Amino acid sequence: MQGLGVARCVIVGDVVTGAQVRAATAAKPPMPVLAVSGQYGHPEVGAKMELVATDVAGITIPNCGHLCAEEKPAGLVEAIPLFPARAFAA
Numbered sequence: 001m002q003g004l005g006v007a008r009c010v011i012v013g014d015v016v017t018g019a020q021v022r023a024a025t026a027a028k029p030p031m032p033v034l035a036v037s038g039q040y041g042h043p044e045v046g047a048k049m050e051l052v053a054t055d056v057a058g059i060t061i062p063n064c065g066h067l068c069a070e071e072k073p074a075g076l077v078e079a080i081p082l083f084p085a086r087a088f089a090a
Contacts, residue, residue: 028054034083036076038064057083 033053037045039062046058059082061068061075068076 025052028052030054032057032083034059034080036061036068036079038066038068038071040064041066041068059083 029052031053032055033049035046035049035056035058037043037058037060039060041064042048043060046056046060049056049058059079061072061079064072064075
């Protein structure tokens with residue numbers, strides 16, 4: 001959890017404490033989240049995203065490592081259109 005906050009802060013150039021990161025991520029966003037991972041990368045990313053979001057769809061792309069868009073672009077292209085139908089189903 002803290003790693004996600006630290007990575008986000010490094011991108012924008014802020015320096016924050018662990019307490020600030022925990023406070024900023026205490027409330028889970030209400031929108032659906034798509035967590036994409038490769039089979040040989042970080043297949044547990046969906047479970048980890050559930051720590052910071054309430055509505056998570058985890059997709060694992062088979063025979064893929066860490067960089068799904070580079071390694072298996074067709075698998076990613078096939079998976080993404082399925083997300084809005086699942087996320088916004090009545």
